[in-house]
Amino acid sequence: MALLRDSGIRAPFQRFSVLGLKALVLCALSVALMVIDYRQNQLQVIRAALSTAVYPLQLLVHSPISALENLSNTFASHQALLRENAQLHAAAQTDAIRLLRLASAERENDRLRALLNAAPRISERVAMADVLHVELDSLRQSVLINRGTRDQIYKGQAVLDPYGVVGQVSNVGPVSAQVILLSDSTHSIPVQISRNELRTVATGTGDPYRLTLNYLPRAADVKVDDVLLSSGLGGVFPAGYPVGRVVEVHRDPSQPLLTVSVEPYARLDREQEVLMVWFDQPAAPPPPPEAPKPTSNKHKVAPAVGSSKTAGTP
Numbered sequence: 001m002a003l004l005r006d007s008g009i010r011a012p013f014q015r016f017s018v019l020g021l022k023a024l025v026l027c028a029l030s031v032a033l034m035v036i037d038y039r040q041n042q043l044q045v046i047r048a049a050l051s052t053a054v055y056p057l058q059l060l061v062h063s064p065i066s067a068l069e070n071l072s073n074t075f076a077s078h079q080a081l082l083r084e085n086a087q088l089h090a091a092a093q094t095d096a097i098r099l100l101r102l103a104s105a106e107r108e109n110d111r112l113r114a115l116l117n118a119a120p121r122i123s124e125r126v127a128m129a130d131v132l133h134v135e136l137d138s139l140r141q142s143v144l145i146n147r148g149t150r151d152q153i154y155k156g157q158a159v160l161d162p163y164g165v166v167g168q169v170s171n172v173g174p175v176s177a178q179v180i181l182l183s184d185s186t187h188s189i190p191v192q193i194s195r196n197e198l199r200t201v202a203t204g205t206g207d208p209y210r211l212t213l214n215y216l217p218r219a220a221d222v223k224v225d226d227v228l229l230s231s232g233l234g235g236v237f238p239a240g241y242p243v244g245r246v247v248e249v250h251r252d253p254s255q256p257l258l259t260v261s262v263e264p265y266a267r268l269d270r271e272q273e274v275l276m277v278w279f280d281q282p283a284a285p286p287p288p289p290e291a292p293k294p295t296s297n298k299h300k301v302a303p304a305v306g307s308s309k310t311a312g313t314p
Contacts, residue, residue: 125278127151131271132176138206141184142167143271148175153276156236160275164242164265165189165230181268182243183208190233191243193226202228202243208268211244213260222249222260238279 133144147153149172157169159179167187171178180187183204191213192199198221202211216222226246232239248261 127276129177129274129276131274134269134271136208136269139185141181141187141204141206141208141268142170143179143181143274145177145179145274145276146175147276148173148177150174151276152278153177158237158277158279160241160277161266161271161273162275163267164244165237166266166268166271166274168236179274181208182211182264182266183268189237189243190231191228192231193222193246194229195223195226196221198222199231199233202262209263211262211264213246213258213262216258216260218251218253218256218258220258222246222258224249228262 127147129145129147131143132146135142135144153169153172155169155172159166159168165182167179167181167184169177170180181204182189182202183206185204185206188201188203190199191202198216200213200216200220203214205212213222224246228243228246230237230239230241230243242265244262244264246260247263248259250259252259
């Protein structure tokens with residue numbers, strides 16, 4: 001009985017000692033592998049192989065979730081496209097109505113000009129040009145386009161985009177041209193406020209988002225959100241093209257002039273294409289009438305009564 005009792009007590013301790021020895025060996029092996037991997041990076045190949053082997057399983061596990069996310073994104077994108085399509089359709093209808101109004105106003109303007117015997121200056125030809133290089137620093141605001149003299153581009157030509165006036169050609173070569181932007185600090189454009197036809201000059205500030213009006217007295221009728229149009233003075237830009245919108249008006253009692261900031265309509269810092277426009281030049285004014293020829297002395301008529309000269313006065 002004592003022998004059986006001793007064997008029954010030793011058996012669990014033997015199993016415990018075997019399990020403890022195995023755990024100790026595995027811990028030591030793990031520590032050794034971590035040290036080797038940390039110091040010599042020898043397990044990278046094994047880790048890469050295991051990652052490659054496990055990847056199909058990971059893909060299989062995540063496939064249902066990815067499919068649900070893609071399906072949800074597809075429905076959301078479809079709904080967003082439908083909303084955007086409806087908005088664009090409404091905007092297109094609004095723009096069509098505005099174009100009809102503008103066409104009617106243009107016809108009336110042409111009729112009035114015809115009545116006044118004045119030839120309108122209208123767009124003769126338009127060509128698209130790609131922007132090759134953009135220079136937007138505080139000292140120089142310009143773009144390089146891929147059209148030149150072989151495309152009949154000329155120095156001083158007006159450059160537009162679908163939103164408004166961009167600038168004018170400053171230098172032109174055979175296959176390219178430099179366009180100085182409205183925002184260049186050396187560039188100015190004659191403008192007028194559409195609300196009251198007040199004329200002034202818009203000057204660049206070196207910032208593609210800001211122009212300034214420098215020559216307005218403090219009492220001038222200028223308000224925020226006033227629209228500036230090209231006035232046509234100077235002969236470069238035709239009248240009536242949008243230039244910008246007044247965003248700030250500062251009246252300093254100690255200064256005789258206003259400080260007015262204008263946001264250009266043209267996307268001067270995001271242009272990828274611009275419009276080169278050729279305009280019909282206005283008709284030349286008629287020549288002045290010839291001065292009457294002086295009469296000879298023998299046919300001179302005596303001065304009338306009340307004249308400051310008497311008959312005997314030479």
